Amino acid sequence: MALAIRHTAQHVSQDVLLSLEGMVTPKVPFWLMRQAGRYLPEYRALREKAGGFLDLCYNPELAAEATLQPVRRFDTDAAILFSDILVLPQAMGQEVSFAPGEGPRLGALDIAQLELNLEKLKPVYDAARLVRAALVPQKTLIGFSGAPWTLACYMIEGEGNGSFEKTRLFAIRNEAAFARLIDKLTEAVTAHLVEQVKAGAGAVQLFDSWAGLLPKTLFMKWVMEPAKKIVAELRKQVPGTPVIGFPRGAGALYPLYAAETGCSGIGIDSQTPLAWARREMGADVCLQGNLDPAILCAGGTALEMEVARILDIARGQPFIFNLGHGVWKDTPPEHVERLALLLRGFRR
């Protein structure tokens, strides 16, 4: 019976988690940022059923289904919980809406009034539970949150405009108020990630999509320090849960981020050369990412060559194959199928 127990779900190893622990697994595990989404016909059908985008996020059954769709179709090694980074500001009391075909719009921000109500996020954690129950044990459920800086960008700007000038100015001119916002967010992000882990997430990813907007001094203050606190707090509250930090656009600051935050995995954007990242970050941290979503969207020989190039660099190191940014909505699903096939056929 002892032997049988070792073969139950809890004891089956997951390549994603092994990689995040620094191991070089025979297969290179993979998942894709925004693997659930509009490029999939089955997602578009689900979305019609759900109504608005946020309705889908807050419907546990439908969110779980959206999460599982790409896992079924492409046999990815991880499911990333279908949700949005802006559910957190919403649960802290700021208004958030998505107009059809447009980006998010956020209501007025009152930093002093922000308070996280975890109850509002219960549907998100319920979705995680449903996903974990439905996944085969070899597959990892990845929870996630926007990082404090990136959340603050949307919360102050009121929208996503790519340059976030209002936020960058506010962070310098009103440093004390901005620091209070970041502190509140750091706590809220931690709580949100802990709940996802309790609901079944085996690893979590911290999306700092706008980290690249900051010069070094501010990057250290608003990107690195909060990430470091979150990693340390998770280590206490949910020991053994790896954190993947994704400071998109960090450029030459990637190695500093990796060294200082204590993340188990680092998401590498498409623009950062993978070989350089590995050289500068040492062999113990697991790297993830790097494929240009434009190349996945284009497909063909360009895709095959780029995948071969990435796999060649990643051969002898802990690595999770992924994109350097989310899947584009015009990506033909067949190109993702082709990618999955290439990855499945590769052995170290």
Add this chain to the structure above:
Amino acid sequence: MALAIRHTAQHVSQDVLLSLEGMVTPKVPFWLMRQAGRYLPEYRALREKAGGFLDLCYNPELAAEATLQPVRRFDTDAAILFSDILVLPQAMGQEVSFAPGEGPRLGALDIAQLELNLEKLKPVYDAARLVRAALVPQKTLIGFSGAPWTLACYMIEGEGNGSFEKTRLFAIRNEAAFARLIDKLTEAVTAHLVEQVKAGAGAVQLFDSWAGLLPKTLFMKWVMEPAKKIVAELRKQVPGTPVIGFPRGAGALYPLYAAETGCSGIGIDSQTPLAWARREMGADVCLQGNLDPAILCAGGTALEMEVARILDIARGQPFIFNLGHGVWKDTPPEHVERLALLLRGFRR
């Protein structure tokens, strides 16, 4: 008389040019990207007189005046010709317009039909001549052009949307056609820069604002290779004219760009740590830039500290003080005055 000749305009040295030749001048010379523009009341007045933005670009007297305004107000060491990168696609036959308060809109692109008509750009070179005649000899006139990749982004996308997905996809899916476009642009950019030099520009800057969108393999092909060709061609046609390459967002690829293109100066964006850039690029290339435009816009202690930090790093090396991106339109001119004062008070 020989002595007198040595003191005429042609023989007065310019700190910007000396720095680009690798010298460490007692003063750190400075100018700012987009130093002529909407944040200046005198510019707004001029703009009202001119009509549309492109009308201003094509009016030699008014364009020269716009160029000179910040030099007068802040005593910058260089004037950058007031113009726009999109005058080049326009002179090649593509329709370009600027709707008030909006970004540029470009007409349909027919790569085969593109042909540079330098005659259309005569007002730009006339403006350069007027500026050079009005500048004191110690000051440098900097000519510029968008780099082929960045121009191609606007030309294919038809607008500036920050992500340029259509262009990135086209460059992969239709590589041969895209290569023809880049080749045509490389020639046109070269011709445009040569004419500016002949009209009085002492140095030229190549703006590759969207270089950061490309992964390494494509960065080498569409950013580095064209820059290398342009630098080599200028070396033949207008020997001794330094080229400042500004591959914004190049991140970890900056050192490769510097080593391969042969640029005399490299524009460093705000996000790239200056000390790292210097360490990785060696002491012979002149670096330029780095101040976050958000910090200039914010002013106050943050500005003073950041300027001190940059000057400290730049102390013993060829360096031109500048921003890491253009001046924001809400920047109070007094903050630029304060910056100018700080720089004037600094001696190596």
